[in-house]
Amino acid sequence: MSEFDRKIITEAITRMLARREHSYKEIAQKLKQKGIESAAFTPILDEFRDADIQSDARFAESRTRALYLKGKGPRTIKLDLQQYGIDEYCVEQAFDEISPDWFESAKAVKIKKFGEFYESDYTLRLKQKQFLQYRGFYQEHIEYAVSGD
Known part of the structure; x- marks a missing residue:
């Protein structure tokens, strides 16, 4: 060369x-x-x-932070980083570095899309759950976000 x-x-x-x-x-x-x-x-x-x-670690941290701030869940972020060739160890390091609160993030995403009220209708709650699942949140985060507590 x-x-x-x-x-x-x-x-x-x-x-x-x-x-x-x-x-x-x-x-x-x-x-x-x-x-x-x-x-x-x-x-x-x-x-x-x-x-x-x-640095793949710096890339993972900055990408994780950006997606987290956009309201994406851990599943979506992990899949996104895998597409960029980031290994599981770097993903976990990035999660530790930004220390996200997935429960509150899921709740904030739910409130932004559907409002603060508790939905008692089963089909409408199912719609909320499906939306949060699409955003990449795990079941425990979704249950917390759509519960009336």
Whole structure:
């Protein structure tokens, strides 16, 4: 690989990381889409990771925080991070770092969509539960959110 190619790859990675955190897998996919061979960019990307310029842990934390603030549940966040190639350990670290209250988050999402009142009609409560399940909350979070307590 020529010095010119190395410079192009380095600049491409730097531009990506300057905008926001990216996962290792995401950067690799974007470089492949640009037509760069993986044999050419893998050593350079490894250098970025070794220098802690690119970090899957930082990416997981920032992505987790963003999705949590959008009202997504733990199931949805875990699946999202898996698509970016983040392992289970980094996901758990990200959850520990932001220390989310899933119960209150589910309740806030329910209130924002359906209001604060307790729904006594079975079909309407089922609709609320399905919505929260779609958002990625687990059953215990959903029960807490739709209960009248």
